[in-house]
Amino acid sequence: MSKFDFSIPRRTFLKTIGAATALTAMGPLASRTVLAADKLTVGVIYVGPRGDFGYNQSHAQAAANIKKMPGIKVVEEEKVPETVAVQKVMESMIEQDGAKLIFATSFGYFDPHVLKMAAKYPDVRFAHCGGLWSEGKPKNVGSFFGYIDECEYLSGIVAAHATKSKKLGFIAAKPIPQVLRNINSFTLGAQSIDPSITTHVIFTGDWSMPVKEAEAANGLIDQGCDVLTCHVDGPKVIVETAEKRGVYSCGYHASQAALAPKGYLTGAEWDWTTPYKMLVTATEEGKPMINFLRGGLKEGFVKMSPYGKAVTAKAKAKADGVKAKMLKGDFVIFKGPIKDNAGNTVIQAGVSLGQQDVVLEQMNYLVAGVVGKA
Amino acid sequence: MVAVDGLGWWGVPLAIFAGAIRVSTPYLLVSLGECITEKSGRINLGLEGVLIMGAMAGYGTSLATGSAWAGVLAAGLVGALLGLLHGLLCSLRRVNDIAIGISIMLFGTGLAFFLGKPLVQPQAPMLNAIPFGFWSSSPQIQSALQINPLFLIGIVLAVVLHYAFRYTRWGMQLRIVGDSADAALALGLRVLPTRILATVIGGFLAGVGGAFLSLYYPGSWNEGLSSGQGIIAVALVIFARWEPLRCLWASLLFGGAGALGPALQAMGITSGYYLFNAAPYVLTLGILIATGSPSRTLAGAPGELSLVRN
Numbered sequence: 001m002s003k004f005d006f007s008i009p010r011r012t013f014l015k016t017i018g019a020a021t022a023l024t025a026m027g028p029l030a031s032r033t034v035l036a037a038d039k040l041t042v043g044v045i046y047v048g049p050r051g052d053f054g055y056n057q058s059h060a061q062a063a064a065n066i067k068k069m070p071g072i073k074v075v076e077e078e079k080v081p082e083t084v085a086v087q088k089v090m091e092s093m094i095e096q097d098g099a100k101l102i103f104a105t106s107f108g109y110f111d112p113h114v115l116k117m118a119a120k121y122p123d124v125r126f127a128h129c130g131g132l133w134s135e136g137k138p139k140n141v142g143s144f145f146g147y148i149d150e151c152e153y154l155s156g157i158v159a160a161h162a163t164k165s166k167k168l169g170f171i172a173a174k175p176i177p178q179v180l181r182n183i184n185s186f187t188l189g190a191q192s193i194d195p196s197i198t199t200h201v202i203f204t205g206d207w208s209m210p211v212k213e214a215e216a217a218n219g220l221i222d223q224g225c226d227v228l229t230c231h232v233d234g235p236k237v238i239v240e241t242a243e244k245r246g247v248y249s250c251g252y253h254a255s256q257a258a259l260a261p262k263g264y265l266t267g268a269e270w271d272w273t274t275p276y277k278m279l280v281t282a283t284e285e286g287k288p289m290i291n292f293l294r295g296g297l298k299e300g301f302v303k304m305s306p307y308g309k310a311v312t313a314k315a316k317a318k319a320d321g322v323k324a325k326m327l328k329g330d331f332v333i334f335k336g337p338i339k340d341n342a343g344n345t346v347i348q349a350g351v352s353l354g355q356q357d358v359v360l361e362q363m364n365y366l367v368a369g370v371v372g373k374a
Numbered sequence: 375m376v377a378v379d380g381l382g383w384w385g386v387p388l389a390i391f392a393g394a395i396r397v398s399t400p401y402l403l404v405s406l407g408e409c410i411t412e413k414s415g416r417i418n419l420g421l422e423g424v425l426i427m428g429a430m431a432g433y434g435t436s437l438a439t440g441s442a443w444a445g446v447l448a449a450g451l452v453g454a455l456l457g458l459l460h461g462l463l464c465s466l467r468r469v470n471d472i473a474i475g476i477s478i479m480l481f482g483t484g485l486a487f488f489l490g491k492p493l494v495q496p497q498a499p500m501l502n503a504i505p506f507g508f509w510s511s512s513p514q515i516q517s518a519l520q521i522n523p524l525f526l527i528g529i530v531l532a533v534v535l536h537y538a539f540r541y542t543r544w545g546m547q548l549r550i551v552g553d554s555a556d557a558a559l560a561l562g563l564r565v566l567p568t569r570i571l572a573t574v575i576g577g578f579l580a581g582v583g584g585a586f587l588s589l590y591y592p593g594s595w596n597e598g599l600s601s602g603q604g605i606i607a608v609a610l611v612i613f614a615r616w617e618p619l620r621c622l623w624a625s626l627l628f629g630g631a632g633a634l635g636p637a638l639q640a641m642g643i644t645s646g647y648y649l650f651n652a653a654p655y656v657l658t659l660g661i662l663i664a665t666g667s668p669s670r671t672l673a674g675a676p677g678e679l680s681l682v683r684n
Binding site: 209216 | 597
């Protein structure tokens with residue numbers, strides 16, 4: 001009988017063991033949850049590869065910079081198409097990695113994908129690049145974008161000094177407002193130096209079409225364009241083709257100077273670190289989501305590539321002069337009267353549309369002097 | 375820097391001509407390879423994947439070794455391996471070559487994107503072109519006549535294949551295997567090894583076509599590089615009625631038609647550019663409708679081809 005006094009009933013034994021096992025299992029899990037609460041997990045979603053010398057690279061640079069901030073963990077996913085696939089990626093970032101802030105960097109992610117996920121996860125913040133947030137859309141969604149057309153205007157000034165044929169070439173993906181605004185700003189910048197300059201536009205139809213982009217570049221050069229620039233996801237092929245054919249190029253998204261040491265003049269680059277940091281800080285401090293975030297050169301959202309070898313002192317002086325005005329915030333690119341290339345007046349005389357004006361984000365015309373059709 | 379005078383309307387025929395030379399090479403190499411494969415009675419729809427794998431392997435090898443021609447060779451070998459995989463899998467009983475082809479296409483594309491991630495940014499050494507335009511003072515013509523040796527190899531190959539299919543022993547053996555496996559067996563020909571070999575050669579050529587894309591024109595590795603050229607090339611073979619010389623013309627036609635859209639836009643003809651960009655496909659449809667006939671099957675189709683066999 002004494003044996004039984006020392007023994008533990010079987011059921012109690014199992015219970016104790018079970019509880020102990022559960023505790024050991026829970027232990028790391030519980031502490032992990034605490035850790036996750038300390039560390040803010042930020043998800044970043046790209047539409048293409050991160051090292052594309054272009055749009056995705058510009059975002060990846062910002063992601064790398066916020067990774068260095070203390071207490072921030074970054075999870076990234078590349079090459080996510082603008083389909084329901086992006087919803088799945090967002091969901092797994094939220095459910096599996098515990099992301100509290102998601103940067104959805106491609107234009108087509110916004111409607112309906114980001115909006116749908118935002119309604120489903122109201123305590124997660126969604127920062128979308130390029131979309132137009134308006135009253136009535138979920139409060140946990142924000143759109144951020146940069147006024148890169150300021151850089152395009154400056155590139156236009158530099159291009160105008162470099163061209164001999166007075167014909168500039170612009171290779172664009174699709175005629176959407178942001179693209180048209182860049183073409184127009186580039187042209188207006190060039191025309192501020194020489195009103196006779198024309199910009200020849202080729203639309204390739206999609207964001208990444210390397211063969212068509214190369215064909216377009218060759219076509220423009222054959223027609224006498226001697227400065228090329230572009231608005232596609234990866235300007236690599238275009239800048240390289242221009243260099244091979246011995247004409248100048250202006251870059252876009254990130255610096256392509258390394259690809260064209262002779263002909264690269266300057267370029268319009270994103271500096272997403274500024275908005276990324278603002279959005280991350282707001283999340284950390286529990287401040288409300290910034291629903292509409294815009295900025296240009298002044299705010300440090302965009303920057304110019306350093307001038308290339310071929311840029312003359314005169315061109316630098318002229319561009320730097322306008323840049324100084326932009327940095328002070330008293331330069332207006334879209335100042336009437338402006339006519340489109342079909343002859344209609346699109347901005348009346350005396351009207352000036354400042355950068356923040358959302359009318360400009362609905363642009364659907366090409367200004368006079370642009371050869372092409374929106 | 376050169377100031378180039380505009381060509382005006384002359385730019386359009388020149389662009390079509392130059393585009394035909396620049397853009398047609400991958401079509402040409404892939405379609406010649408597929409022509410060999412299909413003549414043996416197999417169809418390899420996976421050449422899109424092979425093309426992309428070739429482009430990636432060629433770029434990577436060129437970067438690693440510093441020699442673009444080593445890249446071309448590597449691309450061919452990778453293509454041959456994928457061809458071998460297709461050939462072996464299709465030799466199993468009750469395996470459908472169309473289904474295998476589609477899986478090779480998805481496999482090759484996915485693998486190339488996966489392995490090619492670190493290759494997007496660096497610049498690999500490129501293939502050089504031969505400047506046939508040295509006699510002209512016009513920079514446009516000089517540029518149009520920058521001809522890559524692979525294009526010339528493609529032309530020679532088309533001519534050689536044209537005669538080889540007709541007049542050489544192995545050419546006729548290949549055709550017999552492709553037209554009737556029973557007849558080939560009766561003649562003592564080895565059907566499966568012939569087909570596997572034909573698929574391997576087809577894969578090799580498609581891989582080399584991929585190297586042309588990444589190492590010459592447009593000369594860069596990224597994931598949008600092929601955008602369906604491998605699939606179009608497979609369709610070209612049917613369009614060309616399994617004739618190597620017609621593959622050459624069809625490839626030139628496609629290359630030239632593809633250049634039409636950008637050339638017209640560069641000229642300032644800007645309305646309907648989506649339509650001009652669709653020119654190659656409209657052209658194909660048009661020709662197929664014009665040459666098709668409801669009263670007979672595709673002329674020239676190898677009899678063993680799963681496409682036409684019923």
